[in-house]
Amino acid sequence: MSSVVETRAQEGRRFSITPFFQALVRDIRRHSVLYLMALPGILYFLIFRYYPMYGAIIAFKDYRVLDGFNGSPWVGFKHFQAIFSSPFFYNVLTNTLLISIYKLIFGLPVAVIFALLLNEVRVAWFKRSVQTITYLPHFLSWVVIFGVLLTTLSPSTGLVNKAIVASGGQPINFMTDPKWFRSVLVVSDIWKDLGWGTIIYLAALAGISPSLYEAAAVDGATRFQRIVYITLPSIVPVIVLVTLLRIGNLLSAGFEQVFVLYNPAVYSVADIIDTWVYRQGIQGFQFSVAAAVGLFKGVVGTVLLVTANWAAKKWAGTGIW
Amino acid sequence: MFPGKRTHAYLIRLIILIAVLVILVACGGGATGSGSQGNAPAGGNAAVAPTTAPASGGASATTAPASGGAAATSAPASGQAASGGKLANPVTIEIFSGVQSSELAAPGPDWPITKAVKEQTNIDLKMSWITNNSEYNRLVLTRAAANDVPDLFRISTDIARDLGAQGLLADWTPYLKNMPSFVKDRDVEKLAPIGTFDGKLYALTTKNPTPFKQAVSIRKDWLDKLGLQAPKTLDEYLAVMKAFTEKDPDGNGQKDTYGWSAAVASDGRVTHFDPIFGAFGALAEPQTPWRIENNKLVFVPTTPERRDALQFIAQMNAAGVIEPDWKAQSDPDFRNKWKAGKIGIFQDDWCATYCAGNYDPFAKANATGKLVDIDPPVGPGGKSAVSQYSRVGNMYAMSQKAVQAGKGEAIARFMEWTNNEGHFLVIYGVEGDMWKRDGEKVILDQKNDYRIVRALANYGYRGAPEENRTIFDQTGTYPNGETIAVWPIVERAEKIAKLDVTDLIVLPPPPSDKAGDLNRLRYETELRFMTGQKPFSEWDAYVQALKAAGLDQWQASAEKRAKEAGLLK
Numbered sequence: 001m002s003s004v005v006e007t008r009a010q011e012g013r014r015f016s017i018t019p020f021f022q023a024l025v026r027d028i029r030r031h032s033v034l035y036l037m038a039l040p041g042i043l044y045f046l047i048f049r050y051y052p053m054y055g056a057i058i059a060f061k062d063y064r065v066l067d068g069f070n071g072s073p074w075v076g077f078k079h080f081q082a083i084f085s086s087p088f089f090y091n092v093l094t095n096t097l098l099i100s101i102y103k104l105i106f107g108l109p110v111a112v113i114f115a116l117l118l119n120e121v122r123v124a125w126f127k128r129s130v131q132t133i134t135y136l137p138h139f140l141s142w143v144v145i146f147g148v149l150l151t152t153l154s155p156s157t158g159l160v161n162k163a164i165v166a167s168g169g170q171p172i173n174f175m176t177d178p179k180w181f182r183s184v185l186v187v188s189d190i191w192k193d194l195g196w197g198t199i200i201y202l203a204a205l206a207g208i209s210p211s212l213y214e215a216a217a218v219d220g221a222t223r224f225q226r227i228v229y230i231t232l233p234s235i236v237p238v239i240v241l242v243t244l245l246r247i248g249n250l251l252s253a254g255f256e257q258v259f260v261l262y263n264p265a266v267y268s269v270a271d272i273i274d275t276w277v278y279r280q281g282i283q284g285f286q287f288s289v290a291a292a293v294g295l296f297k298g299v300v301g302t303v304l305l306v307t308a309n310w311a312a313k314k315w316a317g318t319g320i321w
Numbered sequence: 322m323f324p325g326k327r328t329h330a331y332l333i334r335l336i337i338l339i340a341v342l343v344i345l346v347a348c349g350g351g352a353t354g355s356g357s358q359g360n361a362p363a364g365g366n367a368a369v370a371p372t373t374a375p376a377s378g379g380a381s382a383t384t385a386p387a388s389g390g391a392a393a394t395s396a397p398a399s400g401q402a403a404s405g406g407k408l409a410n411p412v413t414i415e416i417f418s419g420v421q422s423s424e425l426a427a428p429g430p431d432w433p434i435t436k437a438v439k440e441q442t443n444i445d446l447k448m449s450w451i452t453n454n455s456e457y458n459r460l461v462l463t464r465a466a467a468n469d470v471p472d473l474f475r476i477s478t479d480i481a482r483d484l485g486a487q488g489l490l491a492d493w494t495p496y497l498k499n500m501p502s503f504v505k506d507r508d509v510e511k512l513a514p515i516g517t518f519d520g521k522l523y524a525l526t527t528k529n530p531t532p533f534k535q536a537v538s539i540r541k542d543w544l545d546k547l548g549l550q551a552p553k554t555l556d557e558y559l560a561v562m563k564a565f566t567e568k569d570p571d572g573n574g575q576k577d578t579y580g581w582s583a584a585v586a587s588d589g590r591v592t593h594f595d596p597i598f599g600a601f602g603a604l605a606e607p608q609t610p611w612r613i614e615n616n617k618l619v620f621v622p623t624t625p626e627r628r629d630a631l632q633f634i635a636q637m638n639a640a641g642v643i644e645p646d647w648k649a650q651s652d653p654d655f656r657n658k659w660k661a662g663k664i665g666i667f668q669d670d671w672c673a674t675y676c677a678g679n680y681d682p683f684a685k686a687n688a689t690g691k692l693v694d695i696d697p698p699v700g701p702g703g704k705s706a707v708s709q710y711s712r713v714g715n716m717y718a719m720s721q722k723a724v725q726a727g728k729g730e731a732i733a734r735f736m737e738w739t740n741n742e743g744h745f746l747v748i749y750g751v752e753g754d755m756w757k758r759d760g761e762k763v764i765l766d767q768k769n770d771y772r773i774v775r776a777l778a779n780y781g782y783r784g785a786p787e788e789n790r791t792i793f794d795q796t797g798t799y800p801n802g803e804t805i806a807v808w809p810i811v812e813r814a815e816k817i818a819k820l821d822v823t824d825l826i827v828l829p830p831p832p833s834d835k836a837g838d839l840n841r842l843r844y845e846t847e848l849r850f851m852t853g854q855k856p857f858s859e860w861d862a863y864v865q866a867l868k869a870a871g872l873d874q875w876q877a878s879a880e881k882r883a884k885e886a887g888l889l890k
Contacts, residue, residue: 033334065468066488086838087870150654155645156577156663176648178854264589265648265852267845279588280837282459285483287466289834 059292079292088276096272099253102186104246107197110190112239115201116227131202134195142260149188149261150175176265185270189257197242204238205231237318244312244320248305251297273297407443412731414723415447417461417471419454420776425769427452428776433751434743442738444731450776455587465489470720473732475779479830481516481524481718491724492521499733503740506783507714514886515827516716525736529714530784532793533814535707536671536694537596542687543570543578543665551695555600555633558666558698562642565665580642582664584655589844591648591851593655593668594634595708599820600700601630608709609825611879616890618828618880620872622843623864628857629701631850638852648848662687668697668707671810677767677797684799691803694810697818705818712823715779739780747781748788750774756791763791827886828879835871842870 028035054069059079061072083089114134121127137145152159155171165171174180212230221229255274262270273293281290305320313319420427427450428434435446449471451457461480464470470489484490493516497504504510507527516524539551544561547568552558562580564570571578583593590606598604603626612619621627637643644658656673658664660683671694673679683690699705719732739747749756749763755771757764782788794808831839846863849855855863883889 036334064487065466068468082834087866088838088841150646150649156579171645173645173648175646176852263585263649264591264841264844264848265854267589267841271841276837279841280834282462283588284833284836285462285465285480285487286834 056291056295056298058288059295061288063288063291075288079288080296082289083292083296086276086280088271091268092271092273092276095269096251096253096274099182099185099258099270099272100246100250102182103189103253104243104250106186107190107193108239108243108246111194111197112201112235114194115198115205115235116231118198118202119205119231120223120227131195131198134198136195137192138196140192142256145188145192146260149184153184175261176263178266178269181262181266181270185254185257185261188261189254200238200242201235204235208234236316240312240316240318241320244305244308247308248301250304251300407441408731408734409443411439411443411445412728413445413447414472414728414732414735415449416777417449417451417464417474418777418779419451419457419475421772421778423452423454425452425773425776428773433774434746434777437743437746438735438738441742442731442734444735444738446735468722470722472723472728473717473719473735476524476716476718478515478524478716478826479833479836481716482518482829483833484718485518485521485523489721490521490523491719491721491729492523493525493719493733494522496729496733499730500737500740503736506740508712512713515713524716524718526716527714528784529710529712530782530788531714532789532811533710533817533819534670534672535595535668535710535819536674536810536814536817537666537668537697537707538659538671538674538692538694539666540565540570540664541691541693542689546570546572551693552666553696553699555597555698555700559633559637559640559642562637562666563640566640566642570665571662578663578665579644580665581637582644582655582658582667583647584650584652585648587651588840590840591844591848592652596668596697596706597634597637598627598630599706599708599818600698600704601626601633602700602702602704602706603627603630604706604709604820606709608711608822609828611825611828613825613883613888618876618883618889620876622847623867623872628850628860631847632857634851635853635857648852659683659692660686662690671814672793672807675805675807675810676793677795680797680799680805684801684803688801690801694813706820707814707817709820709822711821711826713826714782714784717780736780739777740783744781744783748775748778749791761787763787765791767795824886824888827882827888829875829882831875832871832878835874839867839871839875842867 057069058072060074060076061069062075062078063069064072067073118127118131121130151157153161153174155161155173160174161171172180174184208231212234213226216226216230251273253272253274255272255278258270258272259275259278262275277290277293280286281293309319309321428448432448435448438444438446451460457475458477458480461471461474461476465484465487468489470484476484481490497509509525509527512526512528513522516522516526518524539561543565544551547564547570549561549564550557552561559580565578565580567576569576569578583591586592592606595604595606598606603621603624605621605627610621612621644664646654646658650658655667656669656679659667659669659674662683674692675694680692683692697705697707717736719729723729723732745752745756745763749765750771751774752758755766755768755774789811790808793811796804796806796808798804830836846855846866850857850860880889
C-alpha cells in the first residue's frame with residue numbers, strides 16, 4: 001500500500017498504470033480461482049463485444065469488402081445523413097421507442113407482481129409447476145408463436161374472435177389492424193417472457209431474511225402489509241437494475257419478434273429501427289448504413305443508461321454503478 | 322487421508338481450466354461447422370420446385386436428351402465431352418447451394434455426385450448447403466461482407482450488381498469456351514446482356530428450364546352445387562366469389578368459405594392477385610415493374626391501370642370475398658386454406674396445387690372436392706394474363722477469389738459436366754435406383770430421399786420437353802375418387818394468357834441505397850389502398866412520394882440501361 005502511495009507521489013498528477021497492474025497481479029495471485037472462473041466471461045466480452053467494436057469505423061466509410069475496414073474511403077457523416085433523411089426514419093424511431101416503452105411499463109410490473117404472487121404460494125409442488133409452465137414459452141421461437149397467434153387471433157377461425165362474435169361483437173383483425181398490432185406485440189412479448197423474467201425477482205426474494213417476516217408477524221402485520229413494507233423494499237435494487245438495463249436497450253424493440261409478426265398492413269406502427277436496417281442495409285448490401293445505425297443506437301443507449309442511472313441514484317438511492 | 326488445502330485449490334484450478342478449454346474448443350467447433358444438418362424430411366412434399374426461382378418459362382427446345390448426342394444414351398459412364406476429360410491436377414471448388422425444398426435434408430457425405438465429379442473431372446466438390454432457402458440471399462450477402470464469397474453459387478441480378486461493383490465476382494466471358502455444350506443448350510450467349518454489368522458477365526444467365534407454372538384454380542364442385550358457370554370476365558369473377566362467400570357452397574351451414582385468398586411474401590409484397598392485375602394490364606410482379614409503351618419506359622405501379630386494379634381489389638375486400646387472414650399469412654398458410662376447403666378461387670403455382678403430395682391433403686379433407694384450372698379473368702379493356710413470365714432462368718456467379726486461385730477453368734469444367742456427362746445424374750439421380758429407362762422415356766421415382774440426392778438439379782436442368790415430361794407427367798388417384806393428370810395442366814399453362822417480360826429482365830433493380838424504402842412505400846401503400854385504409858384521392862400524393870423516395874433515380878438508371886440494350890430508341 002505504501003509503495004503505491006509513493007509511486008503516485010513521485011509521478012505527480014500523471015496517472016501511472018504500473019501500480020494498478022502490480023495491485024492487479026497481486027490480487028490475481030491471491031484470488032486465482034475466482035479470476036480463472038471469470039476468465040471465460042472476460043474472454044467472451046473481449047472477443048465478441050470489444051474487438052468487433054473496431055469495425056464500427058465503417059459507419060464513416062464507404063465499406064468495400066476488398067479494401068477492408070482500413071482501406072475503404074472515408075466519407076464522414078454521409079451514411080448518418082442518409083439515415084436521417086429517409087422518409088421512414090422518424091416513423092421507425094417513434095415505433096421503436098413506443099414499442100420498447102410499452103413493453104417496459106407493462107412488462108415490468110407484471111413480472112414483479114407475478115413473482116410476488118408465486119412467492120406467497122405455500123404449496124411447493126404448485127409453485128414449482130406454475131414456475132416451470134410459465135418458463136416454457138421463453139424457449140419457443142417467435143416463428144412458432146407466430147403460428148399460434150395467427151391461429152388463435154384469426155378473424156375467421158380464431159378462438160378469440162369466435163368469443164368476440166359469440167358475445168355480439170365484430171371480429172377484430174389483430175394481426176393486420178394498426179390499432180391493435182402493438183398490443184399484440186406487447187402482450188405476446190409479456191406472455192413469452194413472463195416466467196423467465198420472474199427468475200431474477202424470485203432469487204432476490206429468496207434472499208430476504210426470514211427474521212424480518214417473523215418480527216413483523218409478532219408485531220401483528222398482515223400478509224399484505226408484510227409484502228408492502230418488507231418484500232417490495234427488499235427487491236427495489238433488483239427492479240432498478242432490470243429497469244436500467246432495459247432502458248439502455250430502449251432502441252432495440254425486439255427484432256426477431258417484429259420481423260416474424262409484422263406485415264405491410266402494420267408497417268406504419270410496427271416497423272422498427274432493426275427491421276428497417278435489415279431491409280435497407282443488409283438486403284441492399286449497405287453495410288456502412290447498418291453500422292451507422294448500430295453506432296447511433298449505441299450512443300443513444302449509452303446516454304439513456306447514464307441518465308437513468310443518475311436519476312435512479314438520486315431518487316431510488318440505488319443504481320448499477 | 323484428506324488432501325491438504327493447497328492441493329485442493331490446485332485441483333479446483335485444474336478442473337476449471339479444463340472446463341474453460343472445453344468450452345472454448347466446443348465454441349470453435351460450432352462456429353466452423355458447415356451446418357448441413359437440416360430439418361429431416363417431414364413427410365409432406367409441398368411444391369416440387371419452389372427453389373427453381375422464376376415460376377415460368379417457355380420450353381424452346383434446343384437439345385433433346387433422348388435424341389441428342391452421346392451424353393443422352395449412356396449418361397454417367399461415357400465422357401464424350403467436347404471439352405471434357407479430367408483436369409491434370411485436382412482442384413477443390415466450393416459450391417454454396419440451397420436444398421431442393423426447405424423440408425428436405427442436405428445430401429450426406431456419401432452423395433453420389435461428389436464421387437462422380439471426382440472420377441470424371443478430378444474436381445473435389447466442397448458443398449455448403451443451406452437448408453432454409455429463404456435465408457439464401459442473406460447468407461450470400463453475409464459471406465460476401467466477410468470477403469468469403471463461395472467459389473460457385475446461384476445469384477439474382479440485384480446481388481450480382483452489388484457484389485460485382487465490389488469486385489467480388491469474376492467475369493465468365495473468358496471461360497465460356499471451356500463449356501461449349503452448356504453455352505449452347507442454355508442460351509447463354511443470347512441471355513448474356515441480362516447478367517452483364519459494367520461490361521462484365523458477372524451472372525451467367527441461362528434460359529428458364531421450367532414451363533410456365535401459374536394457374537387460376539376454381540372449386541368445380543361448388544360451381545355445380547350453386548348452379549353457376551365458370552366465370553370469364555372480372556364482373557363474373559366477382560359475382561362467383563360473392564356466391565362462394567355467401568351461399569354456403571360447402572353446405573355445412575356456416576359462413577366459413579371465401580371467394581378468393583392471397584398471401585404476403587417475406588419482403589412484404591402482396592402475392593396471388595396477379596390475374597386481377599393482369600386483367601387491367603397492370604402487372605408489376607413477380608418479374609419486373611416496368612413496361613415499354615410508345616418508346617417510353619413506364620413504371621407500372623404508378624399507372625392509372627394499376628390504380629383501377631387496386632380499386633377492384635378494394636371492392637373485393639369491401640365485399641368480404643377475400644379470406645380475412647390474407648394480409649398476414651405466408652404461402653404455406655395460404656395453401657392450407659384451400660387445402661382445408663375454405664377458398665373458392667385462387668392463383669398459384671399449378672404444381673403446388675396439382676402435383677401428387679400437394680393435392681392429397683385437399684382430397685382427404687374434401688370428400689366431394691374438385692379443383693379445375695380455368696382461364697384468368699378478362700378485364701374491361703379485353704386484357705388478360707395469369708401472371709408475368711420470362712424465359713430467363715437460373716443465374717450463376719463465380720467469385721473473383723476463385724479465379725485468382727486458378728479455379729476458373731475447373732468451375733467451367735464443372736458447369737459443362739452438369740450439362741454433359743453428369744447431366745442425368747444431377748437432375749434425376751442414380752440410374753436404375755432413382756430412375757429407369759422405358760424405351761425413349763425416363764421413369765422417375767419421386768421418393769423424398771431421391772429428391773435429396775437431386776439437390777443440385779438446378780444446375781442441370783436444360784428445359785427440353787422430354788425433361789419436363791419426365792418431371793411433371795404424373796397422374797395421381799386420390800381418396801375422393803379423383804384422378805388428376807398433371808401433364809394436361811402443363812400443356813394448358815403453356816397456352817394460357819400471360820405476359821412475356823423476357824426483354825425487360827435486363828433492366829436494373831432499384832438503387833441499393835433506396836430499395837428498402839421504395840419497396841416499403843409501395844407495398845405498404847398498395848395494401849392500404851386495397852384494404853380501404855387509404856382513399857384513392859391520395860393517389861397522386863403517393864406517386865409523388867414514390868418519386869421522391871428514389872423512383873426518379875431508378876427510372877433514370879433503367880432508361881439508361883434500356884437504351885444500351887436497344888429497348889428504347
